[in-house]
Amino acid sequence: MNLNEITQPIKRELDDFNKFFKSNLKTNVPLLNLIIRYLTYKKGKQVRPALVMLSASLCGGINTRTYIGASLVEMLHTATLVHDDVVDDADERRGIASINKKWNNKIAVLMGDYLLSKGLLTAIDNKEFAFLEIISRAVRLMSEGELLAIEKSRTLRVTEDDYFKIINAKTASLLSVCCEIGAFSATDDKNAQNLLRDYGTFCGLAFQIRDDIFDFTSSNSDIGKPVGNDLKEKKITLPLIFTLANISTDKAKDIISAIKKGNLSKKKIREIFDLIIQAGGIEYSRKIAYNYSEKAKLCLKDFPDSDAKKSLLNFAEFVVTRDF
Numbered sequence: 001m002n003l004n005e006i007t008q009p010i011k012r013e014l015d016d017f018n019k020f021f022k023s024n025l026k027t028n029v030p031l032l033n034l035i036i037r038y039l040t041y042k043k044g045k046q047v048r049p050a051l052v053m054l055s056a057s058l059c060g061g062i063n064t065r066t067y068i069g070a071s072l073v074e075m076l077h078t079a080t081l082v083h084d085d086v087v088d089d090a091d092e093r094r095g096i097a098s099i100n101k102k103w104n105n106k107i108a109v110l111m112g113d114y115l116l117s118k119g120l121l122t123a124i125d126n127k128e129f130a131f132l133e134i135i136s137r138a139v140r141l142m143s144e145g146e147l148l149a150i151e152k153s154r155t156l157r158v159t160e161d162d163y164f165k166i167i168n169a170k171t172a173s174l175l176s177v178c179c180e181i182g183a184f185s186a187t188d189d190k191n192a193q194n195l196l197r198d199y200g201t202f203c204g205l206a207f208q209i210r211d212d213i214f215d216f217t218s219s220n221s222d223i224g225k226p227v228g229n230d231l232k233e234k235k236i237t238l239p240l241i242f243t244l245a246n247i248s249t250d251k252a253k254d255i256i257s258a259i260k261k262g263n264l265s266k267k268k269i270r271e272i273f274d275l276i277i278q279a280g281g282i283e284y285s286r287k288i289a290y291n292y293s294e295k296a297k298l299c300l301k302d303f304p305d306s307d308a309k310k311s312l313l314n315f316a317e318f319v320v321t322r323d324f
Contacts, residue, residue, distance in 0.1 A: 001314045001321070003045055009307035010053040013062050017049055020067045021074060024122060035099060035111055039078060042094045048073050048178045051315070055182025055196045057308035058300075059189070068126050069181035072135055075119030077174060080142065082112035131181055138177040145169025149235070156256050158236040160245075164205070171211075172204025179203075195299045199312065202296035207319040209289040212237035213282060216273050228269035234259055238288065239281035240272070246279045286320075293320045 007014060018040075025036045052070040056062045084090070085098040086108045092098055100108035116139075123132040149166045152158045179200030183193045215230040216239055230237055236244075236259075244252045255275070258268055276282060296316040303309050 001318055003047070003050075003318070006311045006314050006318060007046070007050045007054075009311055010050065010057060010062070013053050013057075013066075014046060014050060017053070017067055017070055021049075021071050024071050025075075025118065031107075032111075032114065035103070035107070038096075038102070039082075039099070039111075042096065044094055048077055048174065051175060051178035051200065052182035052185075054308045054311050054315075055179040055200075056186040058186075058303055058306065058312060059183045059192050059196065060186035063185060065126075065128065065185035066182060068122060068128055069131055069185045070178075072119045072123055072128075072131055073174070073178050073181060075115045075122070076135055076139065079112040079115035079119070082108050082115065086112075130184060134177055134181055134184070138173045141169040141173040145173070152236065153234040156234065156236055156260060158241060160238070160241050163236070163238055163241055167205060167208040168201065171208040172201045175204035175207065176200035192303075195302075199296045199299035199316070202292045202299065203316055203319050206289045206292035206296065206316070209238055209285055209292070210320055210322065213239060213285050213289070215239075216276055216282060228264065228266075228273070231259060231264055231269060231272065232262070234262070238285045239276050241281075242284045243276045243279040243281040246281075247275060251275065289320045293317060 022036075022040055025040070027033055027036075049070040052066060052073055053062055056066040056069075081093060082099050085093055086100045086105050089100075090098050091101045098108070099111055119135070120132060123129070123135065145166050145168070148162070149170065152162055152166070176197050177200070180193055180197035183189075183196035187193070212230065215228065215237065231240075240255075244255065255272055258264060258272070264272075293316050297313055300309055300312055300316075
């Protein structure tokens with residue numbers, strides 16, 4: 001199962017959304033229009049607008065409010081990516097030069113600010129104040145999660161509880177918002193809205209754990225030579241947290257000391273990787289990810305069978321079986 005198959009039931013609506021999204025971003029400022037065309041040239045995987053559409057379809061049907069909600073989410077997401085590239089001094093995004101690389105940091109920051117404000121105004125102009133509340137909650141959570149992650153990277157004292165707080169805020173909150181807004185656009189049923197919100201949260205948690213497993217596995221998800229990017233960036237993720245709790249105190253101290261010093265050699269990364277395998281950190285993390293995937297599926301059990309429900313069930317499976 002791949003994303004193209006999952007989004008097949010809403011392919012026409014996604015095409016319509018892309019036109020709606022681009023038209024909604026038009027301005028009277030030539031430089032802004034140039035950057036917007038550049039940003040929207042490559043659509044990406046469109047996971048977030050697809051989740052908005054599928055959730056709306058499940059709860060009654062896609063409508064104009066759905067497009068507004070999906071636009072709001074996509075503007076927020078794109079704004080965070082543009083700002084992240086500045087913070088990370090990234091050169092590329094989706095295979096092309098990042099905004100900060102092609103122009104400069106000042107323009108990139110202003111572009112991110114514009115997208116965020118445009119998204120909020122889209123909600124206000126259409127009197128979608130509930131959307132505004134939902135998305136504002138996500139912005140707050142994402143900021144808190146990022147700051148908590150920075151704080152923990154300094155001390156490297158990360159508990160499993162800390163880890164789940166971080167990934168819930170940084171990753172799961174936005175997928176949760178996509179599904180909640182999608183449901184909200186199609187129904188007034190609070191139970192349906194809450195179930196879709198929880199579905200998005202569980203999928204987001206599983207998605208991030210799968211991402212974190214990739215740091216210790218090969219590109220095809222088979223265990224192989226470690227990538228080690230998270231270790232180099234002093235990010236302590238679930239496979240390592242479990243390992244540190246299940247090896248000797250001396251070995252755990254050695255790993256933390258090596259990460260703190262930075263400039264990890266390939267040999268040291270391989271040594272840490274081997275310890276994670278031996279301690280069962282990868283398998284433990286996979287088990288937790290699959291548990292969240294199953295919880296997501298359970299959120300959908302009382303909805304009538306439909307193509308949208310099938311796609312959402314498949315997405316919950318996809319987040320833990322994907323190889324990218």
